[in-house]
Amino acid sequence: MKKVNMMIDIARCSDCNNCFLSCKDEHWDNDNLPIAVSQPRFGHRWMDILNIERGQYPLQDVAYLPLPCMHCDNAPCIKAATNGAVYKREDGIVIIDPVKAKGQKQLVEACPYKVIYWNEESQLPQKCTMCAHLLDDGTWKEPRCTFACPTGTLNFLYLEDDEMAEKIKAENLEVYHPEYGTKPRVYYKNLYRFTKCHVTGSVELHDKKDCADGAIVTLTNVGTQQNIVTETNNYGDFKVDKLEPNSGEYTLMVEYPGYGSKTIKVDLITSINVGSVYLTR
Amino acid sequence: MGETKRYTNSTTGGPVFVDVKDDKIVRMYPMELTDEDAPNWEIEARGRTFTPSRKTTITPVTAAWKSQIYSPKRVLYPMKRVDFDVNGERNCENRGSSEYERISWEEALNIVSSEIIRVKRDFGPGAIMSTASSHHLWGNIGYRFSTLFRFMNLVGFTYADHNPDSWEGWHWGGMHNWGFSWRLGNPEQYDLLEDGLQNTDMIVFWSADPETNNGIYAAFESTPRRFWLKELGVKMVFIDPYHNHSAALFGDKWLAPRSGTDAALAAGIAYIWITEGTYDKEYVATRTHGFERWTEYILGKEDGIPKDAKWAENETGIPEREIKALAREWASKKTMLGAGGLGGWGGACRATTGNEWARMMICLIAMQGMGKPGINVWSTTQGAPVDESFFFPGYAEGGISGDVDNAASGYEFAYRMFANDRPTRNPINSPQGQHIPRLRIPEAILEGKLEWRGKGFCGANVEAQFQKYEYPAPGYSKIQMYYRYGGSFIGTMTETKRYVKMYRTDKLPFVVNQSVWFEGEARFADIILPACTNFERWDISEFANCSGYIPHTYSQCNHRVISLQMKCIEPLGESKSDYQIFADLAYKLGIGDIFTDGGKTEMDWIKQYFYATDLPKGITWEKFLEKGYYVVPNKPKGSKSTPAMRWYAEDREIDTPDWGPMPSQQVARKGVQTGSGKIEFVSTSLERFDPNDMERHPVTRYIESWEGHHSPHYAQYPLQVISPHPRFSFHTMGDSKESHLNEIRDHRVLAADGHRYWIFRINTKDAEARGIKHHDLIKVFNDRGVVIMAAQVTERVPPGTAHSYESCADYLPLGEPGNSPERAGCINNLNSKRFMGKNSYGMASNSLLVQVEKWEGMES
Numbered sequence A: 001m002k003k004v005n006m007m008i009d010i011a012r013c014s015d016c017n018n019c020f021l022s023c024k025d026e027h028w029d030n031d032n033l034p035i036a037v038s039q040p041r042f043g044h045r046w047m048d049i050l051n052i053e054r055g056q057y058p059l060q061d062v063a064y065l066p067l068p069c070m071h072c073d074n075a076p077c078i079k080a081a082t083n084g085a086v087y088k089r090e091d092g093i094v095i096i097d098p099v100k101a102k103g104q105k106q107l108v109e110a111c112p113y114k115v116i117y118w119n120e121e122s123q124l125p126q127k128c129t130m131c132a133h134l135l136d137d138g139t140w141k142e143p144r145c146t147f148a149c150p151t152g153t154l155n156f157l158y159l160e161d162d163e164m165a166e167k168i169k170a171e172n173l174e175v176y177h178p179e180y181g182t183k184p185r186v187y188y189k190n191l192y193r194f195t196k197c198h199v200t201g202s203v204e205l206h207d208k209k210d211c212a213d214g215a216i217v218t219l220t221n222v223g224t225q226q227n228i229v230t231e232t233n234n235y236g237d238f239k240v241d242k243l244e245p246n247s248g249e250y251t252l253m254v255e256y257p258g259y260g261s262k263t264i265k266v267d268l269i270t271s272i273n274v275g276s277v278y279l280t281r
Numbered sequence B: 001m002g003e004t005k006r007y008t009n010s011t012t013g014g015p016v017f018v019d020v021k022d023d024k025i026v027r028m029y030p031m032e033l034t035d036e037d038a039p040n041w042e043i044e045a046r047g048r049t050f051t052p053s054r055k056t057t058i059t060p061v062t063a064a065w066k067s068q069i070y071s072p073k074r075v076l077y078p079m080k081r082v083d084f085d086v087n088g089e090r091n092c093e094n095r096g097s098s099e100y101e102r103i104s105w106e107e108a109l110n111i112v113s114s115e116i117i118r119v120k121r122d123f124g125p126g127a128i129m130s131t132a133s134s135h136h137l138w139g140n141i142g143y144r145f146s147t148l149f150r151f152m153n154l155v156g157f158t159y160a161d162h163n164p165d166s167w168e169g170w171h172w173g174g175m176h177n178w179g180f181s182w183r184l185g186n187p188e189q190y191d192l193l194e195d196g197l198q199n200t201d202m203i204v205f206w207s208a209d210p211e212t213n214n215g216i217y218a219a220f221e222s223t224p225r226r227f228w229l230k231e232l233g234v235k236m237v238f239i240d241p242y243h244n245h246s247a248a249l250f251g252d253k254w255l256a257p258r259s260g261t262d263a264a265l266a267a268g269i270a271y272i273w274i275t276e277g278t279y280d281k282e283y284v285a286t287r288t289h290g291f292e293r294w295t296e297y298i299l300g301k302e303d304g305i306p307k308d309a310k311w312a313e314n315e316t317g318i319p320e321r322e323i324k325a326l327a328r329e330w331a332s333k334k335t336m337l338g339a340g341g342l343g344g345w346g347g348a349c350r351a352t353t354g355n356e357w358a359r360m361m362i363c364l365i366a367m368q369g370m371g372k373p374g375i376n377v378w379s380t381t382q383g384a385p386v387d388e389s390f391f392f393p394g395y396a397e398g399g400i401s402g403d404v405d406n407a408a409s410g411y412e413f414a415y416r417m418f419a420n421d422r423p424t425r426n427p428i429n430s431p432q433g434q435h436i437p438r439l440r441i442p443e444a445i446l447e448g449k450l451e452w453r454g455k456g457f458c459g460a461n462v463e464a465q466f467q468k469y470e471y472p473a474p475g476y477s478k479i480q481m482y483y484r485y486g487g488s489f490i491g492t493m494t495e496t497k498r499y500v501k502m503y504r505t506d507k508l509p510f511v512v513n514q515s516v517w518f519e520g521e522a523r524f525a526d527i528i529l530p531a532c533t534n535f536e537r538w539d540i541s542e543f544a545n546c547s548g549y550i551p552h553t554y555s556q557c558n559h560r561v562i563s564l565q566m567k568c569i570e571p572l573g574e575s576k577s578d579y580q581i582f583a584d585l586a587y588k589l590g591i592g593d594i595f596t597d598g599g600k601t602e603m604d605w606i607k608q609y610f611y612a613t614d615l616p617k618g619i620t621w622e623k624f625l626e627k628g629y630y631v632v633p634n635k636p637k638g639s640k641s642t643p644a645m646r647w648y649a650e651d652r653e654i655d656t657p658d659w660g661p662m663p664s665q666q667v668a669r670k671g672v673q674t675g676s677g678k679i680e681f682v683s684t685s686l687e688r689f690d691p692n693d694m695e696r697h698p699v700t701r702y703i704e705s706w707e708g709h710h711s712p713h714y715a716q717y718p719l720q721v722i723s724p725h726p727r728f729s730f731h732t733m734g735d736s737k738e739s740h741l742n743e744i745r746d747h748r749v750l751a752a753d754g755h756r757y758w759i760f761r762i763n764t765k766d767a768e769a770r771g772i773k774h775h776d777l778i779k780v781f782n783d784r785g786v787v788i789m790a791a792q793v794t795e796r797v798p799p800g801t802a803h804s805y806e807s808c809a810d811y812l813p814l815g816e817p818g819n820s821p822e823r824a825g826c827i828n829n830l831n832s833k834r835f836m837g838k839n840s841y842g843m844a845s846n847s848l849l850v851q852v853e854k855w856e857g858m859e860s
């Protein structure tokens, strides 16, 4: 049977927050029993937008990671609930029962993704419901957040599991924090923009005060001796991306015909801009 | 329990469907079009066919609307300052400190109407000052140009004219290089989406962040266009002291000039094009004026300083090599200059050197052949192929006032709306009457004397901005009463503690504020009248259609959506529509039947409005009432496209539907609206007016900022702050008021004390040097004041530059109002009231020098 999935493309998200706000519009001050009761005006982020800046001025980049409940197929929250207060529906949605879950504050800590919020007033743990009340109602074909997303970052996919598996392969989708082992139904595209790091720099032909266009940049991992080769663009800028944070020592060699080459040592902890590299004849 | 019913409405951030149940708004969301609605346009370009989505878009402020309607900061009842007695002690000096008490509508209307009558009798109608803020809850009937002006024109008042805040540098500067006075100096934008998709190789976004500003009112309609352009391989370069949100999403290169030095960067680019011979020589020779004299300035023959890349590096802080690389790439590619987010505008135009930035933008694009295929001023936000021949007015066209002096009514609308009726006019608010520039309201009250040039938006012709004015105007009384509509100025004008001080004096004997929310300025009124939102009354409008000085603004949208704005719920508390408030007052003043035109309801006006537009050509009144919206069909496929300024580049008569240039300002219907009829590097209008004004010289040039890195006080206040338009709120709309926007991570920061602080963005190195950590509370200050904010430590500004959005909606002094640190986040407390130049009466709000320290509380 068809089940719910969400595909989130990190490279398209602009942090506009339409998803975060539309979620609040739907779930604040509205009771949608039996799926959920109202969330408070402030304090909950059922759709949270995490942010990261990588590297340094002026070659830094930024990325945003929209984080709803993962609707895990192997959900720790279900196991942590007493009284069957958290359950998985046939369509894959994980629901916290707003009656049975009363007082079960332990659920907030049970979720490794930290997407369960405590509602002090109603004494309830609450989270993203995948807008199940709207899907069940039949008038809505997708949740509020995906509907309001203007960039195509959030995509609601109602698919058979094998169709989804094909999609995952075709689009190179990944899950966030696979090490948690919870089998999320929310998949990310271009996740490296959030989880990996880069090395950037800018190369000048120093005698002419020109940008070095087409300089060859070779980044070598000292430990593995693996090379990554790239070229500078017409602004002399280069960027080597998708590197593992804390992956140790690298050497960065810059070459340009007619100029002496330069080598820089990089201890890669997190993204780094090596700055201007001046080549001389 | 009732049924859930779907209504329609609209906002500054797009039209919406609104689900309502039991007189309560359940949700609101973008409109999804159906097969019944007009089909999409299609653009063929580079082997692909582009067509928009069948859904409208909304902005964050609209996504958060429900939380602003049901806001604890709503004014729900008429209020009176507790120590204000209209017949006794007024205690004006306590404004901003005293509490308020609820009074009845009857008492409120009696106080306000008796004061209007007293002031008119003793001082004349010119002694009543009124002004609204720029932006208004959406709807052409309820809009300030419509309902407020109808009332005020009938009562009589001195209007505090708005400065052309959105346009400043284009208005006071750009207009002198290429005219476009009817657009206040911004260029036309017709059919540029097709041109861009078909012909452009690169876009230089210079002071433009369309993901944030959305042009204006157009939500995310243009976002897919930028994705398309990227897919086609169009390169995007961003020039902005802040690594803005469009740059973050689409940028291939980011250059961050030191604030105030953009014109130097432009001069550096021109130097390279001139010395390397990489500009459009034929275009410059035949379509422009003054190039040789300007070249002498650029090459340094005039002042001994060649404006070469090394010089430009010294001014801007951008490495010489990058200036050269940009100049060369630009010259080698068909490039659109996205100067400002609308194609025109841009924070750089609201700065000390805003005139020269705008003028330089015109010079650069002229050098590359403005109007030729793929070469234009375009920020991707306008120029969709919608049908401009279908008439539906924008809010600036005056609605039920029909005011032809202060709205664009006279262009085509007043004659249709008032064919059998009388529009309203106010002689005081005509060039012969009395005026006050909004930026000088405090001085008008406190000092009682003003002189300046240019009344408000000077769109009639290029010379209108030279006209001299004085306050009080001959024979008029000074202001005795301020009827303020909205409460934003402490967050949006310049050096804004001035406004606070103005309120706390008996030189201003009576203040009424008509507001939806208890915002910054509302706390300074004697009487507060509670207005309701547009979700609690009826109205009619079109998506992103303001018109006026932006004719055909709806070309920002992918579909022309005209909505009936339905009354979704009953007004909250005792609030009323602005129309109802004015009608009630008008009856007290004996002019009720004139104001309501014999008792018309808002719905009666909407119906009259409907029939004054082209709507009946497409939909019946009955169907419109039932369905709630109408999508204007596009022109038939294959209709001729008329890209902006192509006619000019090809030396033809104008063929676009633009409102100008008026034949009176052209010779034989050819050319642009300048003395030479050509785009001017050396301005003939400035030559005629004041050839010796070094702040605005006929020869377009770089001038040093008076609030920048050459200023004497730079040593003491070494951080240059830019304060552009807030990303999540629409100016003050949506901010504070316990709206959901307040919880967005990049809007405000919740501190341990429970207050949500406004964000100040500062480079890692500058923060480290001051011992400031991410989200620390900081004191931002200069001689003009102190504002407490939360630091966002970031690499998105260079060292020495900082960033904090304008338009905080509240004003929260920690002590005496006007004389103490402020913690709502009014960065505009700190900028200078000084006009851009001695002959340019605009705000330089984006130029600001400050120092920053960790905030340790009041005792420090």
Ligand SMILES: Nc1nc2c(c(=O)[nH]1)N[C@H]1C(S)=C(S)[C@@H](COP(=O)(O)OP(=O)(O)OC[C@H]3O[C@@H](n4cnc5c(=O)[nH]c(N)nc54)[C@H](O)[C@@H]3O)O[C@H]1N2
Pocket: B132, B133, B134, B135, B136, B137, B142, B165, B166, B167, B347, B350, B485, B486, B487, B488, B489, B492, B493, B514, B515, B516, B517, B519, B531, B532, B533, B534, B578, B723, B724, B725, B730, B731, B732, B733, B806, B807, B828, B831, B845, B846
């Ligand atoms: N530092 C800095 N300052 C700037 C700028 C900048 O770039 N930097 N930009 C400038 C620009 S371009 C602009 S446009 C201005 C905007 O500055 P303003 O015009 O001062 O700001 P708005 O937020 O538009 O103000 C709207 C006010 O009207 C009220 N209001 C809205 N709708 C209604 C209604 O239906 N009824 C009633 N009674 N009241 C209503 C709102 O509550 C609010 O108080 O800011 C300018 N200030």
Ligand SMILES: Nc1nc2c(c(=O)[nH]1)N[C@H]1C(S)=C(S)[C@@H](COP(=O)(O)OP(=O)(O)OC[C@H]3O[C@@H](n4cnc5c(=O)[nH]c(N)nc54)[C@H](O)[C@@H]3O)O[C@H]1N2
Pocket: B134, B165, B166, B167, B206, B207, B208, B209, B212, B213, B214, B215, B216, B217, B239, B240, B241, B242, B244, B257, B259, B260, B261, B262, B340, B341, B342, B344, B345, B346, B347, B348, B351, B722, B723, B724, B725, B726, B727, B728, B729, B730, B731, B732, B807, B846
């Ligand atoms: N979300 C949102 N959208 C809005 C508004 C809003 O309040 N909120 N307001 C609307 C209104 S009234 C208007 S007038 C338009 C304004 O539209 P714009 O004038 O285009 O917008 P701004 O935000 O003032 O400036 C755009 C960019 O200019 C940059 N900038 C500021 N100073 C400089 C400078 O000195 N040099 C350079 N190169 N760049 C600079 C800013 O960092 C910003 O990224 O936006 C409209 N849209």
Ligand code: SF4
Pocket: A068, A069, A070, A071, A072, A075, A076, A077, A078, A094, A110, A111, A112, A113, A114, A115, A116, A127, A182
């Ligand atoms: S993300 Fe957390 S709350 Fe959601 S299903 Fe998984 S464990 Fe449960």
Ligand code: SF4
Pocket: A022, A023, A024, A026, A046, A047, A068, A069, A127, A128, A129, A130, A131, A143, A144, A145, A146
């Ligand atoms: S699916 Fe619904 S509940 Fe979940 S984040 Fe989106 S809007 Fe919120």
Ligand code: SF4
Pocket: A012, A013, A014, A015, A016, A017, A018, A019, A020, A049, A064, A066, A145, A148, A149, A150, A151, A152, A153, A154
């Ligand atoms: S609505 Fe889409 S683009 Fe906007 S923040 Fe959410 S995911 Fe990102």
Ligand SMILES: [Ca+2]
Pocket: B190, B191, B385, B641, B642
């Ligand atoms: Ca057209």
Ligand SMILES: [Ca+2]
Pocket: B158, B159, B160, B161, B428, B429, B430, B434, B435, B436
């Ligand atoms: Ca006036």
Ligand SMILES: [Mo+4]
Pocket: B134, B165, B166
């Ligand atoms: Mo504006």
